[in-house]
Amino acid sequence: MRLYAAVAAGGFRRYTTYRIATAAGVFTNTVFGVIVAYTYMALWSARPRLGGYDQAEALTYVWLGQALIMTVAMMGGGFEDELIERIRTGDIAIDLYRPADLQLWWLAADVGRAAFHLLGRGLVPLAFGALAFDLALPADPRTWLAFLLAVFLGVLVSFSIRYLVALSAFWLLDGAGVAQMAWLGGMFFSGMVLPLTVFPGALGEVARALPWSALLQVPADVLLGRHTGWGLLRAYGFQFGWAALLLGAGRVFQAAATRRVVVQGG
Amino acid sequence: MRAYRLIAGMWIRSTMAYRASFLMTAFGNFAATALDFVAILLMFAHVDALGGFTLPEVAFLYGASGVAFGLADLVMGSMERLGRRVRDGTLDTLLVRPVPVLAQVAADRFALRRLGRISQGLLVLGYAVWALDIHWTPLRVLIVPLMLLSGAAIFSAVYVVGAAFQFWAQDASEVQNSVTYGGNTLLQYPPTVFAKDMVRGVTFVVPLAFVNWLPAMYVLGRPYPLDLPDWLAFTPPLVAAGCCALAGLAWRTGLRSYRSTGS
Secondary structure, eight states: OHHHHHHHHHHHHHHHTOHHHHHHHHHHHHHHHHHHHHHHHHHHHHSTTGGGOOHHHHHHHHHHHHHHTTTTTTTOOSSHHHHHHHHHHTTHHHHHHSSSOHHHHHHHHHHHHHHHHIIIIIHHHHHHHHHHSOOOOOOOHHHHHHHHHHHHHHHHHHHHHHHHHHHTHHHHSOOHHHHHHHHHHHHHHTTSSSOGGGSOHHHHHHHHHSGGGGTTHHHHHHHTTOSOTHHHHHHHHHHHHHHHHHHHHHHHHHHHHHHHHHHHHO | OHHHHHHHHHHHHHHGGGHHHHHHHHHHHHHHHHHHHHHHHHHHTTOSOBTTBOHHHHHHHHHHHHHHHHHHHHHHGGGGGHHHHHHHSTHHHHHTSSSOHHHHHHHTTOOGGGHHHHHHHHHHHHHHHHHSOOOOOHHHHHHHHHHHHHHHHHHHHHHHHHHHHTTTSTTOHHHHHHHHHHHHHHHTSOGGGSOHHHHHIIIIISOGGGTTHHHHHHHHTOOOTTOOOGGGGGOHHHHHHHHHHHHHHHHHHHHHTOOOOOO
Protein backbone atom coordinates (compact mmCIF):
# COMPACT_ATOMS: atom_id res chain seq x y z
CA MET A 1 0.00 0.00 0.00
CA ARG A 2 2.81 2.40 0.93
CA LEU A 3 4.48 1.62 -2.35
CA TYR A 4 1.41 2.60 -4.36
CA ALA A 5 0.89 5.76 -2.31
CA ALA A 6 4.45 6.71 -3.19
CA VAL A 7 3.82 5.96 -6.86
CA ALA A 8 0.68 8.14 -6.77
CA ALA A 9 2.61 10.96 -5.11
CA GLY A 10 5.26 10.56 -7.79
CA GLY A 11 2.60 10.75 -10.47
CA PHE A 12 1.35 13.98 -8.94
CA ARG A 13 4.83 15.48 -8.56
CA ARG A 14 5.82 14.56 -12.08
CA TYR A 15 3.17 16.82 -13.55
CA THR A 16 4.00 19.73 -11.25
CA THR A 17 7.21 20.09 -13.29
CA TYR A 18 5.30 21.13 -16.38
CA ARG A 19 4.27 24.54 -15.12
CA ILE A 20 4.24 26.42 -18.42
CA ALA A 21 2.39 23.56 -20.10
CA THR A 22 -0.20 23.61 -17.32
CA ALA A 23 -0.69 27.35 -17.65
CA ALA A 24 -0.99 26.97 -21.43
CA GLY A 25 -3.54 24.21 -20.94
CA VAL A 26 -5.59 26.29 -18.52
CA PHE A 27 -5.63 29.09 -21.08
CA THR A 28 -6.80 26.74 -23.83
CA ASN A 29 -9.51 25.17 -21.66
CA THR A 30 -10.75 28.64 -20.78
CA VAL A 31 -10.89 29.75 -24.43
CA PHE A 32 -12.79 26.59 -25.37
CA GLY A 33 -15.10 27.08 -22.40
CA VAL A 34 -16.02 30.57 -23.60
CA ILE A 35 -16.66 29.39 -27.19
CA VAL A 36 -18.78 26.41 -26.16
CA ALA A 37 -20.63 28.47 -23.53
CA TYR A 38 -21.86 30.88 -26.23
CA THR A 39 -23.06 28.04 -28.45
CA TYR A 40 -24.93 26.54 -25.48
CA MET A 41 -26.47 29.94 -24.72
CA ALA A 42 -27.73 30.13 -28.30
CA LEU A 43 -29.13 26.62 -28.00
CA TRP A 44 -30.72 27.06 -24.58
CA SER A 45 -32.25 30.43 -25.42
CA ALA A 46 -34.01 28.71 -28.34
CA ARG A 47 -34.98 25.70 -26.21
CA PRO A 48 -35.07 26.57 -22.48
CA ARG A 49 -34.86 23.52 -20.18
CA LEU A 50 -33.41 21.33 -22.93
CA GLY A 51 -32.25 18.00 -21.49
CA GLY A 52 -33.74 19.00 -18.13
CA TYR A 53 -31.21 21.78 -17.54
CA ASP A 54 -31.92 25.48 -17.32
CA GLN A 55 -29.40 27.82 -18.92
CA ALA A 56 -27.31 28.29 -15.76
CA GLU A 57 -27.10 24.51 -15.31
CA ALA A 58 -26.15 24.01 -18.96
CA LEU A 59 -23.38 26.60 -18.61
CA THR A 60 -22.19 24.92 -15.42
CA TYR A 61 -22.03 21.70 -17.40
CA VAL A 62 -19.84 23.38 -20.05
CA TRP A 63 -17.31 24.59 -17.50
CA LEU A 64 -17.29 21.29 -15.61
CA GLY A 65 -16.43 19.62 -18.89
CA GLN A 66 -13.44 21.94 -19.39
CA ALA A 67 -12.40 21.50 -15.75
CA LEU A 68 -12.56 17.69 -15.85
CA ILE A 69 -11.32 17.00 -19.37
CA MET A 70 -7.76 16.36 -18.23
CA THR A 71 -8.62 14.92 -14.82
CA VAL A 72 -10.65 12.04 -16.25
CA ALA A 73 -8.46 12.07 -19.39
CA MET A 74 -11.37 12.22 -21.81
CA MET A 75 -8.96 12.98 -24.63
CA GLY A 76 -6.70 10.13 -23.48
CA GLY A 77 -3.21 11.00 -22.45
CA GLY A 78 -1.44 10.24 -19.25
CA PHE A 79 0.03 6.80 -19.02
CA GLU A 80 -1.26 4.81 -21.99
CA ASP A 81 1.11 6.25 -24.61
CA GLU A 82 4.01 5.45 -22.34
CA LEU A 83 2.77 1.93 -21.59
CA ILE A 84 2.18 1.26 -25.30
CA GLU A 85 5.72 2.42 -26.03
CA ARG A 86 7.12 0.11 -23.34
CA ILE A 87 5.17 -2.81 -24.78
CA ARG A 88 6.35 -1.99 -28.29
CA THR A 89 10.01 -1.74 -27.35
CA GLY A 90 9.92 -4.73 -25.02
CA ASP A 91 10.81 -2.71 -21.91
CA ILE A 92 7.63 -4.15 -20.44
CA ALA A 93 9.58 -7.34 -19.68
CA ILE A 94 11.59 -5.40 -17.09
CA ASP A 95 8.38 -4.03 -15.52
CA LEU A 96 7.03 -7.55 -15.14
CA TYR A 97 10.04 -8.61 -13.07
CA ARG A 98 9.48 -5.81 -10.58
CA PRO A 99 7.92 -6.82 -7.23
CA ALA A 100 4.87 -4.65 -7.90
CA ASP A 101 1.58 -5.34 -9.61
CA LEU A 102 1.58 -3.88 -13.13
CA GLN A 103 -2.03 -2.72 -13.12
CA LEU A 104 -1.95 -1.25 -9.60
CA TRP A 105 1.32 0.51 -10.36
CA TRP A 106 -0.07 2.34 -13.37
CA LEU A 107 -3.37 2.97 -11.59
CA ALA A 108 -1.58 4.62 -8.67
CA ALA A 109 0.45 6.79 -11.05
CA ASP A 110 -2.71 7.74 -12.94
CA VAL A 111 -4.59 8.68 -9.76
CA GLY A 112 -1.68 10.97 -8.88
CA ARG A 113 -1.84 12.50 -12.35
CA ALA A 114 -5.59 13.00 -12.07
CA ALA A 115 -5.24 14.71 -8.69
CA PHE A 116 -2.73 17.12 -10.15
CA HIS A 117 -4.91 17.90 -13.15
CA LEU A 118 -7.96 18.47 -10.95
CA LEU A 119 -6.06 21.21 -9.13
CA GLY A 120 -3.80 22.41 -11.93
CA ARG A 121 -6.17 22.33 -14.88
CA GLY A 122 -9.59 22.24 -13.19
CA LEU A 123 -9.87 25.02 -10.64
CA VAL A 124 -8.95 28.04 -12.76
CA PRO A 125 -11.27 27.38 -15.75
CA LEU A 126 -14.17 26.65 -13.39
CA ALA A 127 -13.47 29.82 -11.38
CA PHE A 128 -13.24 31.85 -14.59
CA GLY A 129 -16.50 30.36 -15.81
CA ALA A 130 -18.18 31.21 -12.51
CA LEU A 131 -16.97 34.82 -12.74
CA ALA A 132 -17.75 35.43 -16.40
CA PHE A 133 -21.03 33.50 -16.66
CA ASP A 134 -24.05 32.87 -14.52
CA LEU A 135 -23.44 29.33 -13.21
CA ALA A 136 -25.52 27.09 -10.93
CA LEU A 137 -22.83 25.98 -8.49
CA PRO A 138 -24.07 24.44 -5.22
CA ALA A 139 -23.43 26.16 -1.89
CA ASP A 140 -23.62 22.97 0.19
CA PRO A 141 -20.10 21.56 0.81
CA ARG A 142 -21.60 18.05 1.02
CA THR A 143 -22.61 18.30 -2.63
CA TRP A 144 -19.02 19.18 -3.51
CA LEU A 145 -17.75 16.18 -1.52
CA ALA A 146 -20.25 13.91 -3.27
CA PHE A 147 -19.01 15.38 -6.56
CA LEU A 148 -15.37 14.67 -5.70
CA LEU A 149 -16.19 11.01 -5.00
CA ALA A 150 -17.99 10.80 -8.35
CA VAL A 151 -14.93 12.32 -10.05
CA PHE A 152 -12.67 9.76 -8.35
CA LEU A 153 -14.88 6.91 -9.57
CA GLY A 154 -14.83 8.51 -13.02
CA VAL A 155 -11.03 8.45 -12.96
CA LEU A 156 -11.14 4.73 -12.08
CA VAL A 157 -13.43 3.98 -15.04
CA SER A 158 -11.29 6.13 -17.34
CA PHE A 159 -8.13 4.35 -16.20
CA SER A 160 -9.62 0.91 -16.67
CA ILE A 161 -10.65 1.73 -20.26
CA ARG A 162 -7.25 3.20 -21.14
CA TYR A 163 -5.48 0.24 -19.53
CA LEU A 164 -7.35 -2.10 -21.84
CA VAL A 165 -6.42 0.13 -24.78
CA ALA A 166 -2.75 -0.01 -23.81
CA LEU A 167 -2.81 -3.80 -23.39
CA SER A 168 -4.10 -4.16 -26.95
CA ALA A 169 -0.56 -3.21 -28.03
CA PHE A 170 0.58 -6.70 -26.97
CA TRP A 171 -1.40 -8.07 -29.89
CA LEU A 172 -1.36 -5.18 -32.37
CA LEU A 173 2.19 -3.85 -31.71
CA ASP A 174 1.08 -0.37 -32.71
CA GLY A 175 -1.67 0.81 -30.39
CA ALA A 176 -2.29 4.20 -32.01
CA GLY A 177 -5.38 3.11 -33.94
CA VAL A 178 -7.11 1.54 -30.96
CA ALA A 179 -6.16 4.52 -28.78
CA GLN A 180 -7.83 6.85 -31.25
CA MET A 181 -10.99 4.73 -31.42
CA ALA A 182 -11.19 4.76 -27.63
CA TRP A 183 -10.59 8.52 -27.69
CA LEU A 184 -13.54 8.92 -30.04
CA GLY A 185 -15.81 6.91 -27.79
CA GLY A 186 -14.59 8.88 -24.81
CA MET A 187 -15.18 12.27 -26.41
CA PHE A 188 -18.63 11.50 -27.69
CA PHE A 189 -20.13 9.23 -25.04
CA SER A 190 -18.71 10.98 -21.98
CA GLY A 191 -21.03 13.87 -22.76
CA MET A 192 -18.18 16.22 -23.66
CA VAL A 193 -19.69 17.38 -26.99
CA LEU A 194 -23.22 17.71 -25.61
CA PRO A 195 -24.82 16.53 -22.35
CA LEU A 196 -26.02 12.93 -22.77
CA THR A 197 -29.46 14.03 -21.53
CA VAL A 198 -29.79 16.02 -24.78
CA PHE A 199 -29.11 12.93 -26.95
CA PRO A 200 -32.44 11.88 -28.45
CA GLY A 201 -34.25 8.59 -27.85
CA ALA A 202 -32.47 5.25 -27.91
CA LEU A 203 -29.09 6.88 -28.65
CA GLY A 204 -29.42 8.77 -25.38
CA GLU A 205 -30.36 5.65 -23.44
CA VAL A 206 -27.43 3.69 -24.83
CA ALA A 207 -25.03 6.59 -24.26
CA ARG A 208 -26.10 6.94 -20.65
CA ALA A 209 -25.60 3.20 -20.03
CA LEU A 210 -22.06 3.06 -21.49
CA PRO A 211 -19.04 3.32 -19.15
CA TRP A 212 -17.97 6.71 -20.57
CA SER A 213 -20.97 8.44 -19.02
CA ALA A 214 -19.23 7.84 -15.68
CA LEU A 215 -16.52 10.30 -16.76
CA LEU A 216 -18.42 13.57 -17.07
CA GLN A 217 -22.19 13.11 -17.18
CA VAL A 218 -22.47 11.42 -13.76
CA PRO A 219 -20.10 13.76 -11.86
CA ALA A 220 -21.76 16.81 -13.46
CA ASP A 221 -25.22 15.58 -12.50
CA VAL A 222 -24.02 14.93 -8.94
CA LEU A 223 -22.75 18.52 -8.68
CA LEU A 224 -25.96 19.88 -10.22
CA GLY A 225 -27.91 18.04 -7.50
CA ARG A 226 -29.76 15.71 -9.87
CA HIS A 227 -28.66 12.62 -7.91
CA THR A 228 -29.57 12.68 -4.22
CA GLY A 229 -30.34 10.02 -1.58
CA TRP A 230 -30.76 6.59 -3.13
CA GLY A 231 -30.31 8.07 -6.57
CA LEU A 232 -26.82 9.17 -5.57
CA LEU A 233 -25.98 5.66 -4.39
CA ARG A 234 -27.32 4.28 -7.66
CA ALA A 235 -25.09 6.70 -9.60
CA TYR A 236 -22.06 5.62 -7.58
CA GLY A 237 -23.05 2.00 -8.07
CA PHE A 238 -23.16 2.55 -11.84
CA GLN A 239 -19.65 4.03 -11.85
CA PHE A 240 -18.25 1.45 -9.44
CA GLY A 241 -19.82 -1.42 -11.37
CA TRP A 242 -18.18 -0.37 -14.64
CA ALA A 243 -14.85 0.24 -12.89
CA ALA A 244 -14.90 -3.23 -11.28
CA LEU A 245 -15.92 -4.94 -14.52
CA LEU A 246 -13.31 -3.19 -16.67
CA LEU A 247 -10.52 -3.50 -14.11
CA GLY A 248 -11.33 -7.22 -13.93
CA ALA A 249 -11.15 -7.47 -17.71
CA GLY A 250 -7.79 -5.70 -17.53
CA ARG A 251 -6.57 -8.40 -15.12
CA VAL A 252 -7.61 -11.17 -17.49
CA PHE A 253 -5.94 -9.59 -20.51
CA GLN A 254 -2.87 -8.75 -18.49
CA ALA A 255 -2.48 -12.40 -17.50
CA ALA A 256 -2.91 -13.52 -21.11
CA ALA A 257 -0.46 -10.88 -22.33
CA THR A 258 2.12 -11.81 -19.72
CA ARG A 259 2.12 -15.40 -20.93
CA ARG A 260 2.72 -14.05 -24.43
CA VAL A 261 5.74 -12.03 -23.34
CA VAL A 262 7.31 -15.11 -21.75
CA VAL A 263 6.82 -17.09 -24.97
CA GLN A 264 8.43 -14.32 -27.05
CA GLY A 265 11.28 -13.86 -24.59
CA GLY A 266 12.10 -17.58 -24.36
CA MET B 1 9.47 22.82 -51.27
CA ARG B 2 11.49 19.90 -52.65
CA ALA B 3 12.83 19.12 -49.21
CA TYR B 4 9.32 19.22 -47.80
CA ARG B 5 8.13 16.80 -50.50
CA LEU B 6 10.97 14.36 -49.88
CA ILE B 7 10.54 14.30 -46.11
CA ALA B 8 6.77 14.03 -46.39
CA GLY B 9 7.16 11.17 -48.88
CA MET B 10 9.43 9.33 -46.49
CA TRP B 11 6.91 9.60 -43.69
CA ILE B 12 4.08 8.43 -45.95
CA ARG B 13 6.08 5.30 -46.78
CA SER B 14 6.83 4.66 -43.12
CA THR B 15 3.15 5.08 -42.18
CA MET B 16 2.18 2.59 -44.84
CA ALA B 17 4.29 -0.05 -43.10
CA TYR B 18 1.48 -0.34 -40.52
CA ARG B 19 -1.34 -0.31 -43.05
CA ALA B 20 -4.11 -1.45 -40.69
CA SER B 21 -3.11 1.20 -38.20
CA PHE B 22 -3.04 3.83 -40.94
CA LEU B 23 -6.55 2.95 -42.06
CA MET B 24 -7.79 3.04 -38.48
CA THR B 25 -6.18 6.40 -37.71
CA ALA B 26 -7.34 7.93 -41.00
CA PHE B 27 -10.86 6.79 -40.27
CA GLY B 28 -10.42 7.96 -36.68
CA ASN B 29 -9.34 11.37 -37.95
CA PHE B 30 -12.40 11.49 -40.19
CA ALA B 31 -14.73 10.37 -37.41
CA ALA B 32 -13.13 12.54 -34.73
CA THR B 33 -13.70 15.65 -36.79
CA ALA B 34 -17.19 14.44 -37.68
CA LEU B 35 -18.02 14.43 -33.97
CA ASP B 36 -18.47 18.17 -33.76
CA PHE B 37 -20.76 18.05 -36.76
CA VAL B 38 -22.74 15.31 -35.04
CA ALA B 39 -22.98 17.67 -32.07
CA ILE B 40 -24.38 20.35 -34.40
CA LEU B 41 -26.84 17.80 -35.85
CA LEU B 42 -27.93 16.87 -32.33
CA MET B 43 -28.48 20.55 -31.57
CA PHE B 44 -30.60 20.95 -34.69
CA ALA B 45 -32.64 17.94 -33.60
CA HIS B 46 -34.02 20.34 -30.97
CA VAL B 47 -34.03 23.71 -32.75
CA ASP B 48 -34.70 25.05 -36.27
CA ALA B 49 -32.13 27.83 -36.12
CA LEU B 50 -29.01 28.61 -34.11
CA GLY B 51 -28.24 32.30 -33.80
CA GLY B 52 -30.74 32.81 -36.64
CA PHE B 53 -28.92 30.43 -39.01
CA THR B 54 -30.40 27.23 -40.44
CA LEU B 55 -28.64 23.86 -40.51
CA PRO B 56 -27.42 24.15 -44.16
CA GLU B 57 -26.05 27.61 -43.40
CA VAL B 58 -24.20 26.39 -40.33
CA ALA B 59 -22.99 23.42 -42.39
CA PHE B 60 -21.57 25.86 -44.95
CA LEU B 61 -19.60 27.67 -42.24
CA TYR B 62 -18.56 24.35 -40.71
CA GLY B 63 -17.39 22.82 -43.99
CA ALA B 64 -15.45 25.92 -45.07
CA SER B 65 -13.63 26.19 -41.76
CA GLY B 66 -13.05 22.44 -41.63
CA VAL B 67 -11.46 22.25 -45.08
CA ALA B 68 -9.27 25.33 -44.50
CA PHE B 69 -8.12 24.08 -41.12
CA GLY B 70 -7.68 20.55 -42.45
CA LEU B 71 -5.39 21.75 -45.25
CA ALA B 72 -3.30 23.78 -42.81
CA ASP B 73 -3.20 20.84 -40.41
CA LEU B 74 -2.01 18.51 -43.19
CA VAL B 75 0.76 20.82 -44.33
CA MET B 76 1.78 22.49 -41.09
CA GLY B 77 0.23 20.38 -38.30
CA SER B 78 3.58 18.89 -37.30
CA MET B 79 4.82 22.34 -36.27
CA GLU B 80 3.33 21.84 -32.83
CA ARG B 81 5.99 19.23 -32.12
CA LEU B 82 8.65 21.92 -32.25
CA GLY B 83 8.52 22.51 -28.49
CA ARG B 84 9.53 18.91 -27.86
CA ARG B 85 12.46 19.23 -30.27
CA VAL B 86 13.60 22.39 -28.51
CA ARG B 87 13.36 20.64 -25.14
CA ASP B 88 15.24 17.48 -26.02
CA GLY B 89 17.77 19.21 -28.27
CA THR B 90 16.97 17.22 -31.43
CA LEU B 91 16.38 20.50 -33.24
CA ASP B 92 20.15 20.79 -33.52
CA THR B 93 20.20 17.93 -36.01
CA LEU B 94 17.89 19.88 -38.26
CA LEU B 95 20.03 23.02 -38.07
CA VAL B 96 23.11 21.37 -39.54
CA ARG B 97 21.31 19.97 -42.57
CA PRO B 98 21.47 22.02 -45.78
CA VAL B 99 17.69 22.30 -45.93
CA PRO B 100 15.42 25.07 -44.58
CA VAL B 101 14.53 24.32 -40.97
CA LEU B 102 10.93 25.38 -41.48
CA ALA B 103 10.47 22.76 -44.23
CA GLN B 104 12.04 20.08 -42.04
CA VAL B 105 9.91 20.88 -38.98
CA ALA B 106 6.71 21.20 -41.01
CA ALA B 107 7.24 17.92 -42.86
CA ASP B 108 8.39 16.07 -39.74
CA ARG B 109 6.12 13.06 -39.16
CA PHE B 110 3.95 14.17 -42.07
CA ALA B 111 0.62 12.50 -41.35
CA LEU B 112 -1.45 11.49 -44.33
CA ARG B 113 -4.22 10.41 -41.96
CA ARG B 114 -5.11 14.12 -41.71
CA LEU B 115 -6.80 13.74 -45.10
CA GLY B 116 -9.63 12.43 -42.93
CA ARG B 117 -10.38 15.92 -41.64
CA ILE B 118 -10.28 17.47 -45.11
CA SER B 119 -12.58 14.88 -46.65
CA GLN B 120 -15.04 15.28 -43.80
CA GLY B 121 -15.07 19.06 -44.27
CA LEU B 122 -15.56 18.68 -48.02
CA LEU B 123 -18.48 16.31 -47.47
CA VAL B 124 -20.25 18.74 -45.15
CA LEU B 125 -19.50 21.64 -47.50
CA GLY B 126 -20.90 19.61 -50.38
CA TYR B 127 -24.05 18.89 -48.41
CA ALA B 128 -24.40 22.61 -47.58
CA VAL B 129 -24.04 23.74 -51.19
CA TRP B 130 -26.60 21.12 -52.24
CA ALA B 131 -29.09 22.00 -49.50
CA LEU B 132 -28.73 25.79 -49.64
CA ASP B 133 -30.82 27.83 -51.99
CA ILE B 134 -28.09 30.23 -53.11
CA HIS B 135 -28.38 32.48 -56.13
CA TRP B 136 -24.97 31.62 -57.64
CA THR B 137 -23.29 34.54 -59.40
CA PRO B 138 -19.74 34.24 -60.87
CA LEU B 139 -18.42 36.24 -57.88
CA ARG B 140 -20.09 33.90 -55.41
CA VAL B 141 -18.65 30.86 -57.19
CA LEU B 142 -15.19 32.41 -57.27
CA ILE B 143 -15.18 33.30 -53.62
CA VAL B 144 -15.54 29.68 -52.42
CA PRO B 145 -12.13 28.30 -53.53
CA LEU B 146 -10.60 31.67 -52.64
CA MET B 147 -12.02 31.31 -49.13
CA LEU B 148 -10.74 27.75 -48.66
CA LEU B 149 -7.17 28.47 -49.81
CA SER B 150 -6.83 31.81 -47.99
CA GLY B 151 -8.30 30.21 -44.88
CA ALA B 152 -5.72 27.42 -45.07
CA ALA B 153 -2.96 30.03 -45.40
CA ILE B 154 -4.25 31.99 -42.39
CA PHE B 155 -4.38 28.84 -40.25
CA SER B 156 -0.90 27.86 -41.50
CA ALA B 157 0.41 31.25 -40.42
CA VAL B 158 -1.06 30.61 -36.96
CA TYR B 159 0.80 27.29 -36.83
CA VAL B 160 4.09 28.96 -37.72
CA VAL B 161 3.63 31.80 -35.21
CA GLY B 162 2.72 29.24 -32.56
CA ALA B 163 5.86 27.26 -33.34
CA ALA B 164 8.01 30.41 -33.25
CA PHE B 165 6.54 31.17 -29.84
CA GLN B 166 7.74 27.78 -28.63
CA PHE B 167 11.36 28.79 -29.10
CA TRP B 168 10.80 30.78 -25.93
CA ALA B 169 8.01 28.96 -24.13
CA GLN B 170 9.17 25.44 -24.81
CA ASP B 171 6.18 23.47 -23.60
CA ALA B 172 3.32 25.87 -24.29
CA SER B 173 2.12 24.21 -27.49
CA GLU B 174 -1.42 24.15 -26.07
CA VAL B 175 -1.75 27.92 -26.38
CA GLN B 176 -1.55 27.36 -30.11
CA ASN B 177 -4.44 24.88 -29.86
CA SER B 178 -6.67 27.62 -28.50
CA VAL B 179 -6.24 29.51 -31.79
CA THR B 180 -6.12 26.56 -34.21
CA TYR B 181 -8.61 24.07 -32.83
CA GLY B 182 -10.42 26.73 -30.81
CA GLY B 183 -10.62 29.03 -33.82
CA ASN B 184 -11.91 26.18 -35.95
CA THR B 185 -14.63 25.43 -33.38
CA LEU B 186 -15.57 29.11 -33.17
CA LEU B 187 -15.82 29.49 -36.95
CA GLN B 188 -18.13 26.48 -37.21
CA TYR B 189 -20.87 28.55 -35.61
CA PRO B 190 -22.44 31.75 -36.96
CA PRO B 191 -20.93 35.02 -35.69
CA THR B 192 -24.34 36.01 -34.30
CA VAL B 193 -23.93 33.38 -31.58
CA PHE B 194 -21.01 35.18 -29.97
CA ALA B 195 -20.62 38.41 -28.05
CA LYS B 196 -19.74 41.46 -30.18
CA ASP B 197 -16.37 41.85 -28.48
CA MET B 198 -15.40 38.30 -29.39
CA VAL B 199 -16.39 38.91 -33.00
CA ARG B 200 -14.31 42.10 -32.99
CA GLY B 201 -11.37 40.18 -31.52
CA VAL B 202 -11.32 37.53 -34.25
CA THR B 203 -11.86 40.13 -36.96
CA PHE B 204 -9.28 42.75 -36.05
CA VAL B 205 -6.81 41.11 -33.62
CA VAL B 206 -6.44 37.48 -34.76
CA PRO B 207 -8.06 37.76 -38.20
CA LEU B 208 -9.76 34.35 -38.13
CA ALA B 209 -13.04 35.87 -39.33
CA PHE B 210 -11.42 36.12 -42.78
CA VAL B 211 -11.12 32.32 -42.92
CA ASN B 212 -14.83 31.84 -43.50
CA TRP B 213 -17.16 34.24 -41.67
CA LEU B 214 -16.70 37.30 -43.91
CA PRO B 215 -16.65 35.52 -47.29
CA ALA B 216 -19.42 33.15 -46.22
CA MET B 217 -21.72 36.00 -45.16
CA TYR B 218 -21.37 37.34 -48.70
CA VAL B 219 -22.19 33.96 -50.26
CA LEU B 220 -25.13 33.46 -47.92
CA GLY B 221 -26.32 37.03 -48.46
CA ARG B 222 -26.21 37.87 -44.78
CA PRO B 223 -24.93 41.06 -43.12
CA TYR B 224 -21.81 40.72 -40.97
CA PRO B 225 -22.67 41.58 -37.35
CA LEU B 226 -20.11 44.40 -37.21
CA ASP B 227 -21.62 46.32 -40.18
CA LEU B 228 -18.42 46.07 -42.20
CA PRO B 229 -18.50 46.90 -45.93
CA ASP B 230 -19.31 44.06 -48.33
CA TRP B 231 -16.06 44.21 -50.28
CA LEU B 232 -14.17 42.93 -47.20
CA ALA B 233 -15.49 39.51 -48.21
CA PHE B 234 -12.91 39.56 -51.01
CA THR B 235 -9.92 40.47 -48.87
CA PRO B 236 -9.03 37.04 -47.40
CA PRO B 237 -6.13 36.54 -49.88
CA LEU B 238 -4.63 39.87 -48.79
CA VAL B 239 -5.14 39.11 -45.11
CA ALA B 240 -3.61 35.65 -45.65
CA ALA B 241 -0.56 37.16 -47.37
CA GLY B 242 -0.14 39.60 -44.49
CA CYS B 243 -0.43 36.82 -41.93
CA CYS B 244 2.12 34.69 -43.74
CA ALA B 245 4.58 37.59 -43.91
CA LEU B 246 4.20 38.23 -40.20
CA ALA B 247 4.55 34.52 -39.46
CA GLY B 248 7.76 34.35 -41.50
CA LEU B 249 9.14 37.26 -39.53
CA ALA B 250 8.17 35.65 -36.21
CA TRP B 251 9.74 32.36 -37.28
CA ARG B 252 13.05 34.00 -38.20
CA THR B 253 13.18 35.95 -34.97
CA GLY B 254 12.41 32.80 -33.02
CA LEU B 255 14.97 30.68 -34.81
CA ARG B 256 17.65 33.30 -34.36
CA SER B 257 17.05 33.44 -30.61
CA TYR B 258 17.29 29.65 -30.29
CA ARG B 259 19.96 28.36 -27.99
CA SER B 260 20.43 24.63 -27.75
CA THR B 261 19.72 22.72 -24.54
CA GLY B 262 22.35 23.02 -21.87
CA SER B 263 23.04 19.42 -21.05
